[in-house]
Amino acid sequence: MKHADFVHLHVHTQYSLLDGTIRLDDLFQKAKTYQMPAVAMTDHGNLYGTIDFYKHAYKYGIKPIIGCEMYVAPKSRFDKAGYGIGETANHLVLLARNRQGYRNLMKLSTAGFLDGFYYRPRIDKEILAQYHEGLIGMSGCLHGEISGHLLRGNPDEAIRAANQYQEIFGEGNFFIEIMENGLPEQKAANQALIELSRRHDFPLVATNDCHYLNQDDAEAHEVLLCIQTGKTMEDSERMKFGTDQFYFRSPEEMKRLFSHCPEAIDNTINIAEKCNLTFEFGSILLPHFEINPDETLDERLKREATEGLAALLPKILKGENGNLREQYVKRLRHELEIIRSMGFAGYFLIVSDFINYAKKKNIPVGPGRGSAAGSLVAYATGITNIDPIRYNLFFERFLNPDRISMPDIDTDFCPEGREEIIRYVTEKYGSDKVSQIITFGKMQARAVIRDVGRALNISYGEVDRIAKLIPNVLNIKLDDAIKREPRLQEEAKNNPRIKKLLDMSRALEGLNRHSSTHAAGVVISDLPLVERIPLCRSPKDDVVTQFSMNDIQDVGLTKFDFLGLKTLTVIKNTLRFIREGRGVEVDIDSLPLDDRPAYELLMRSNTDGIFQLESAGMKDILVRMKPDCIEDVIALIALYRPGPMENVPEFISRKQGKTKIVYEIPELQAILKETYGIIVYQEQVMQIAVAIGNYTLSEADTLRKVMSKKKSEEMESKEKPKFLEGARKKKIPEAKATRIWEQMETFGKYGFNKSHSTAYAIISYQTAYLKAHYPAEFMAALLTSEKDNRDKIISHITSCREMGINVLPPDINESKSDFSVVGENIRFGLAAVKNVGVGAIDSIISVREEGGRFVSLLDFCDRVDQRKVNKRVIESLIKCGAFDSTGNNRCQLMACYEDIMDQAQRRQRERSSGQVNIFEDHGGKPLLDTGDSLLPDFPEWDHKELLANEKETIGFYITGHPLSRFSDRLGMIANADSSTISRKSDRETVAVAGVVSSIREVITKRKETMAYVTLEDLKGSVTVIFFSDVYRSAYDLLHGDDPLLIRGTLDIAEDSIKVIATEATLLASAAEKPYQTAYFTIDVKKTSAEDIELLRRSLKQFPGTQDGFIRLMEERCETVIYLGEDMKLDLSWPLKKEAERIIGSGAAQFL
Secondary structure, eight states, X not given: OOOOSOOOOOBOXXXXXXXXXXXHHHHXXXXXHTTOSEEEEEEESOOTTHHHHHHHHHHTTOEEEEEEEEEEOSSOTTOOSSOOGGGSOEEEEEEEOSHHHHHHHHHHHHHHHHTSOBSBOEEOHHHHHHTOTTEEEEOOSTTBHHHHHHHTTOHHHHHHHHHHHHHHHOXXXXXXXXXXXXXXXXXXXXXXXXHHHHXXXXXXXXXXXXXXXXXGGHHHHHHHHHHHHTOOTTOTTSOOOSSSOOXXXXXXXXXXXXXXXXXXXXXXXXHHHHOOOOOOXXXXXXXXXXXXXXXXXXXXXXXXXXXXXXXXXXXXHTTOOTHHHHHHHHHHHHHHHHHHHHTOHHHHHHHHHHHXXXXXXXXXXXXXXXXXXXXHHHHHTTSOOOOTTTTTOOGGGTOOTTSOOOOOOEEEEOHHHHHHHHHHHHHXXXXXXXXXXXXXXXXXXXXXXXXXXXXXXXXXXHHHHHHHHSOOOTTOOHHHHHHHOHHHHHHHHHOHHHHHHHXXXXXXXXXXXXXXXXXXXXXXXXXXXXXXSOEEEOTTSOEEESSOHHHHHHTTBEEEEEEEOHHHHHHHHHHHHHHHHHOOOOOGGGOOTTOHHHHHHHHTTOOTTOTTOOSHHHHHXXXXXXXXXXXXXXXXXXXXXXXXXXXXXXHHHHHTTSSOOOOSSTHHHXXXXXXXXXXXXXXXXXXXXXXXTOOOHHHHHHHHHHHHTTOHHHIIIIIHXXXXXXXXXXXXXXXXXXXXXXHHHHHHTTOBOHHHHHHHHHHHHHHHHHHHHOHHHHHHHHHHHTTTOHXXXXXXXXXXXXXXXXXXXOOTTTOOSSOEEETTEEEOOGGXXXXXOHHHHHHHHHHHHHHOOOOSHHHHXXXXXXXXXXXXXXXXXXXXXXXXGGTOOHHHHHHHHHHHHHHHHHHHHHHHTTOOOTTBXXXXXXXXXXXXXXXXXXXXXXXXXXXXXXXXXXXXXXXXXXXXXXXXXXXXXXXXXXXXXXXXXXXXXXXXXXXXEEEEEEEOTTSOEEXXXXXXXXXXXXXXXXXXXXXXXXXXXXTSSSOEEEEEEEEEOSSOEEEEEEEEEEHHHHHHSOOOEEEEEEETTTOOHHHHHHHHHHHTTSEXXXXXXXXXXXXXXXXXXXXXXXXXXXXXXXXHHHHHHHHOTTOEEEO
């Protein structure tokens, strides 16, 4: 088939962020339709899309040309002063002819970001001359240097610039670019460019500066530019291209437009033929790991693993020997051989090195993550703390010799030490070889609706309403959303503005919106990174790769995930508090796994702060499941996901002996016993394939992967016959083997990685153990970890009260900087007090450590440095209760603290001048004059004022809470609080109780005042919006001090939940009103017949005069059943708590 005789060489894909709308699949489908032999990618200043573009091109059988539209600084790239945004750089298109050209393109693009960034990534002619080899240059669009000179009437400067570029790129490698885009300036420029070309013998090339694929995409592109610049389509000053001609024209159109200049068309083919860049994927480029010259990497790993296992075996064997020892030794040999055959010894050594560095530096490391926990070599070398044989985990799940791919060990570190690990690997391997990794945020369904709505200047309320009609399904596409939601179809049909909103959103959906730094990924290279991949700067100014995670792996580089896990910090601080307060060293890696108090804590769902087990849904399952061994916790973490959750009731029923466990054949019992006959893990699928289907473990892992990816054709045609044939060889009847296969298919597609579940269950258990045995220390560590999260602090303080742990206010004699443990209680740190800075805290603590406790305010003022501990500091300390331990009340101290400070200052001055004071002994040491004679005999502030001053100075209520006196009735009055409101539905009616902690007033377009009110309760805070009419009526209540009950409707956005207020009343008034009716909501799928019977018996214990109803929910169906005249109820808080204990939190509602 004859190919077209024109090629597009100037194309902006979606990797020209918020400027190009061209998706790669669409681009290459169009190019294939046009029979183009090649296509170039020339994004603005970057090479983000290189690998993605290259792979797409080959998929469609089209030659990829890798290029970039560079920004060239007028002078030096280091010159960053005296220019406006439009004057900082000229455009220049570069194309890579070969591998050398590509290497130079990477260096130029990197330099543009790292050296020359000023509004945009810029290079200059000096560095272009240094890295020109293998490149073709094209003069660019109207923003190119040559076009710019010609349009400004400077032909001599244009010729000089053209000669410079010709000299840089060499004869035949620089082209004058001409376009036909309908702009008058372009027409004028083309005449001058053609004349310059013919007069001075510069070859011409025709391009179209494509920013969108089709001509009718021009409007969507303009909307995209508005999103980029924050303008609206109605803004006459907005950035726009001026015509709709910047699309991917057909070869026929281009030939017609340039019929007067056919050589410009011919040169596109000539250039394409010169560009022959190829990549080789599949190589593995491990960083260089230093070892002794007399040993290989395999020998080093074998030595470290063997020594590591020898050190672990005494703990593993516990006196046993013989067969068990041999099992471990044999497994280690097996794994080492696979690692040797795959060439991955260096990878294990690198990971082991930085993990063991962390451990030496006392930086907590997680016990493991992902399938790496299935490796005995990883366990022996300190990479994981999980014994894979003890938990029936398989190495082949991690490294399959039948499918060679890079191992991937992700590591959890304490967030406080994560940067130290990155610094370590950077210094060890070289800063030029280590970088963090870029990631791209996309314009997903709801987000693109909001972006486009702003650009079209549609009101927030209208856009919000449309966005919320999109079903809350992960990664749903707009087309699917419109098919599934009839209201969206109706809106588009009846409202032209909404139709346009949806049309424009669909045109832009899925495009890259912005770049950021990957949360965990770090790449370590064998050579300086810029020899392998281009680099750039993140929005936070870190150096990151221009390639995303998958593209980095495609080019063979090794990435490591360094994740920050806050729970590890909590564990570290808990152990520190235990050591400091009790003198006990707890070995967190050697806890007994059969500790009854730890499991009882889980059964009670007292799991705030317990890793992975904190959510309301998880708490509900814990109460019903009653886990009593580590295997139950492992299974629970695996089951608590969409899909497998459906198996939870059956799992619980079997565990509790309500459903008989039946195994199809006896061989399954050993495999499925720990999960009560249900297939929960991918590893169980592998075991069944080996035991029944006669697979090897490597083959079983391949089957596991096919099942999890739901490749039904491969399952039916290849794997099922193989499984049945293996079963036949093992004398298993075909009917039984078929039933087993069907079970594997059903459960296998949802199977979870047991290695990962095991590693995380260990952390869950560790936190449960610490909370059960050292509750004050654990909660103090939890509070410390969340010290910057106000809502979490409030919630944890409430949890402490419920556990009988007092959270005490700061104290000058006991507080440290952060939270600390005092006996069985927790003390706030001095850093929590407003106006008390680091200097003041250091002064107070150092003086206290040197001279002992402070006995009075006068003693305190006399000893501390009053240049650091000034009047504002002391006022705040008094108000929050930090001087309570001196025996004086806060009201007294506030009345005279200034006089006491003045007296202390006089005494300090007298001491410094050598005078002896009657209050001091002859050594200049203050005598114990407490200053009590200066204190007036005032009673303490009332409770309300005490709390108000605590709130003012610490930001929290410590010695009580205004809602506490309503705690026995809150659950009846309000149907949501800050911790449960996220479980409600958008537009649902709610009633929330709390205290106003802040008000932000906003003037509307109608010049009326509305307000954003933060309502604080015992678990956190809720944002409530008061529109002007409701705000007027509730103004006095909101600006008072009393707790309120606010009714309204929920407004749930992607990233926030707000209440739109309809009414505000005093909580005290609402608490007096009796309730008439109770509704008990039962989810048919989640509630057993036993639970319903238990509810019936429990309700009988609360006889009264109010009506009760059962609301049965099954998917979208609702059935309401009246409990009857003989089952009238006494609607009380104990009734509500008892009902919700059985059928779930929030399931009992009083009206």
